[in-house]
Amino acid sequence: xxxxxxxxxxxxxxxxxxxxxxxxxxxxxxxxxxxxxxxxxxxxxxxxxxxxxxxxxxxxxxxxxxxxxxxxxxxxxxxxxxxxxxxxxxxxxxxxxxxxxxxxxxxxxxxxxxxxxxxxxxxxxxxxxxxxxxxxxxxxxxxxxxxxxxxxxxxxxxxxxxxxxxxxxxxxxxxxxxxxxxxxxxxxxxxxxxxxxxxxxxxxxxxxxxxxxxxxxxxxxxxxxxx
Amino acid sequence: xxxxxxxxxxxxxxxxxxxxxxxxxxxxxxxxxxxxxxxxxxxxxxxxxxxxxxxxxxxxxxxxxxxxxxxxxxxxxxxxxxxxxxxxxxxxxxxxxxxxxxxxxxxxxxxxxxxxxxxxxxxxxxxxxxxxxxxxxxxxxxxxxxxxxxxxxxxxxxxxxxxxxxxxxxxxxxxxxxxxxxxxxxxxxxxxxxxxxxxxxxxxxxxxxxxxxxxxxxxxxxxxxxxxxxxxxxxxxxxxxxxxxxxxxxxxxxxxxxxxxxxxxxxxxxxxxxxxxxxxxxxxxxxxxxxxxxxxxxxxxxxxxxxxxxxxxxxxxxxxxxxxxxxxxxxxxxxxxxxxxxxxxxxxxxxxxxxxxxxxxxxxxxxxxxxxxxxxxxxxxxxxxxxxxxxxxxxxxxxxxxxxxxxxxxxxxxxxxxxxxxxxxxxxxxxxxxxxxxxxxxxxxxxxxxxxxxxxxxxxxxxxxxxxxxxxxxxxxxxxxxxxxxxxxxxxxxxx
Numbered sequence: 107x108x109x110x111x112x113x114x115x116x117x118x119x120x121x122x123x124x125x126x127x128x129x130x131x132x133x134x135x136x137x138x139x140x141x142x143x144x145x146x147x148x149x150x151x152x153x154x155x156x157x158x159x160x161x162x163x164x165x166x167x168x169x170x171x172x173x174x175x176x177x178x179x180x181x182x183x184x185x186x187x188x189x190x191x192x193x194x195x196x197x198x199x200x201x202x203x204x205x206x207x208x209x210x211x212x213x214x215x216x217x218x219x220x221x222x223x224x225x226x227x228x229x230x231x232x233x234x235x236x237x238x239x240x241x242x243x244x245x246x247x248x249x250x251x252x253x254x255x256x257x258x259x260x261x262x263x264x265x266x267x268x269x270x271x272x273x274x275x276x277x278x279x280x281x282x283x284x285x286x287x288x289x290x291x292x293x294x295x296x297x298x299x300x301x302x303x304x305x306x307x308x309x310x311x312x313x314x315x316x317x318x319x320x321x322x323x324x325x326x327x328x329x330x331x332x333x
Numbered sequence: 334x335x336x337x338x339x340x341x342x343x344x345x346x347x348x349x350x351x352x353x354x355x356x357x358x359x360x361x362x363x364x365x366x367x368x369x370x371x372x373x374x375x376x377x378x379x380x381x382x383x384x385x386x387x388x389x390x391x392x393x394x395x396x397x398x399x400x401x402x403x404x405x406x407x408x409x410x411x412x413x414x415x416x417x418x419x420x421x422x423x424x425x426x427x428x429x430x431x432x433x434x435x436x437x438x439x440x441x442x443x444x445x446x447x448x449x450x451x452x453x454x455x456x457x458x459x460x461x462x463x464x465x466x467x468x469x470x471x472x473x474x475x476x477x478x479x480x481x482x483x484x485x486x487x488x489x490x491x492x493x494x495x496x497x498x499x500x501x502x503x504x505x506x507x508x509x510x511x512x513x514x515x516x517x518x519x520x521x522x523x524x525x526x527x528x529x530x531x532x533x534x535x536x537x538x539x540x541x542x543x544x545x546x547x548x549x550x551x552x553x554x555x556x557x558x559x560x561x562x563x564x565x566x567x568x569x570x571x572x573x574x575x576x577x578x579x580x581x582x583x584x585x586x587x588x589x590x591x592x593x594x595x596x597x598x599x600x601x602x603x604x605x606x607x608x609x610x611x612x613x614x615x616x617x618x619x620x621x622x623x624x625x626x627x628x629x630x631x632x633x634x635x636x637x638x639x640x641x642x643x644x645x646x647x648x649x650x651x652x653x654x655x656x657x658x659x660x661x662x663x664x665x666x667x668x669x670x671x672x673x674x675x676x677x678x679x680x681x682x683x684x685x686x687x688x689x690x691x692x693x694x695x696x697x698x699x700x701x702x703x704x705x706x707x708x709x710x711x712x713x714x715x716x717x718x719x720x721x722x723x724x725x726x727x728x729x730x731x732x733x734x735x736x737x738x739x740x741x742x743x744x745x746x747x748x749x750x751x752x753x754x755x756x757x758x759x760x761x762x763x764x765x766x767x768x769x770x771x772x773x774x775x776x777x778x779x780x781x782x783x784x785x786x787x788x789x790x791x792x793x794x795x796x797x798x799x800x801x802x803x804x805x806x807x808x809x810x811x812x813x814x815x816x817x818x819x820x821x822x823x824x825x826x827x828x829x
Contacts, residue, residue, distance in 0.1 A: 299456065306482065
């Protein structure tokens with residue numbers, strides 16, 4: 107059952123990567139990132155169930171179940187609701203332009219994203235998988251998502267665009283964490299702690315005068331420091 | 334008791350945030366620094382100790398770091414009251430509070446024996462120090478803070494991915510996955526090598542970003558350039574050393590997994606690359622603080638270079654953590670004083686420092702000779718040890734490159750610092766930095782023309798310098814013992 111859900115879910119997450127790299131309207135990117143976050147939140151219990159030893163009845167202890175439900179809700183709420191709301195608020199307050207711009211255009215990052223995804227699939231073949239793991243797509247999609255996030259982070263001019271790229275990168279790491287949900291449960295919480303940075307970035311944009319100092323909150327204005 | 338090393342500064346930070354007096358608040362720093370140091374001085378000689386199911390502990394490797402971070406903070410905190418008096422026009426609540434939080438989190442990094450806890454503490458140091466970089470509240474410091482946060486957070490994220498890889502390498506090997514270093518070390522010989530390789534690269538890039546190794550060093554010149562001198566010194570001497578300790582933990586795991594050849598080659602390469610990058614950017618560098626930032630990149634390169642060589646050179650690296658930290662304290666604090674007096678940190682305006690600020694000027698100049706490895710100072714001892722280690726282990730080419738890069742850095746750094754030290758000082762002192770915008774206009778308003786060397790802002794630097802000379806003349810017995818024990822710990826296999 108879980109294998110049936112996990113792989114398509116990951117494929118959708120990969121498609122969202124490309125969607126985010128393609129669209130330039132800030133709102134659409136925020137929606138894309140939020141959707142990816144919710145999807146990952148929902149994949150978490152699926153992955154959990156998928157990694158239980160085969161053949162045994164899928165019964166979880168009460169504590170584990172509660173933790174599972176709690177974390178799922180937390181991830182969905184944080185990634186799908188709080189952060190997107192926060193981003194929208196930052197857009198309004200900092201009066202950010204509604205379109206993102208890229209330092210190298212839209213097509214090159216998209217092509218590199220495609221190339222990165224292919225490379226991730228090839229590279230992950232060289233890494234042995236632990237027995238019993240349901241999906242062979244987890245590692246390549248994790249790496250591909252990290253690559254796409256990094257591309258967005260490094261090519262978008264606007265501060266908010268960089269933050270969105272960072273969230274995608276973080277989602278990639280979260281996907282990898284799905285491999286470890288059984289073995290090292292605390293990894294999920296660690297992934298959530300990473301969201302702290304996003305919060306700080308956005309607060310930085312809202313409160314720390316990125317808007318005041320630079321009317322468009324574009325990091326292009328942040329380029330007086332160089333050799 | 335060990336937990337107090339973390340809780341004490343956190344408590345002090347809470348007090349700092351609640352105290353309303355801008356004049357009294359900075360005194361919290363030396364008070365906390367002294368208490369922290371006293372505590373560390375009492376705990377560290379007691380040998381190995383553990384708490385919270387071995388999540389926290391002082392082992393032979395971390396012992397040196399716990400003691401050094403505490404000492405460095407104490408020395409820097411002595412400078413703080415004088416500095417904040419000179420900058421009374423700014424609210425120092427956030428800076429004081431965040432410096433204390435940074436001490437707490439750096440202590441936590443040194444004590445943590447759990448991969449996740451260490452990672453969280455490292456993330457927290459980034460968050461705690463970012464507001465410190467933004468102390469001057471001008472567009473330049475905002476840009477520096479943004480870069481620091483973005484690059485730092487990507488580094489931290491990659492370090493997390495590396496930690497995931499490491500945990501998975503254990504799972505793949507069929508062992509029960511764990512994040513406790515002791516267990517990881519115990520099972521290291523069973524780890525899956527392909528995963529371990531990938532993990533080490535990610536961890537090196539991740540924690541290397543926090544250390545400021547090239548090519549992930551780009552945040553460093555900006556952050557160090559715009560942050561107050563005291564923050565620069567804490568980042569260059571303390572935070573980077575913590576990141577180095579994190580790397581050493583994984584170095585240890587890789588060693589036991591019999592993966593030395595791979596990790597050593599990587600470390601030697603990264604070390605030389607960082608030194609080379611620093612040498613290039615230091616030549617013709619006009620900004621004093623940026624120059625010091627590149628010097629930090631260079632010395633971080635030396636640290637990993639020495640670890641890559643192993644043996645004698647690794648001992649030199651560990652010793653260099655202390656020497657580099659003290660040297661950076663001298664240089665950054667002196668540079669801070671000079672910046673105060675001239676309202677600029679560019680050699681276009683900063684001229685004749687020895688005439689205008691004899692104490693800070695001479696300390697800066699002597700600090701330069703010290704950090705570039707001149708005899709009589711601590712760094713000479715450790716750099717010599719790294720170099721002889723290189724030749725002793727047959728890494729002749731790497732050793733020669735190390736020597737050439739040291740020379741290049743000496744000339745590059747000397748060119749800038751000698752130029753601004755000698756010659757006549759500008760008479761009026763109303764220097765304005767054409768590129769400096771508000772930052773320098775600000776400092777020009779509040780200090781220019783009036784700032785002179787004073788006891789409170791010079792004595793702590795002299796103290797650091799004296800320590801550096803002491804360490805250059807002889808390495809004290811206890812420090813030798815610590816380095817020896819740390820090396821032995823890094824070489825120890827679990828069965829031994």
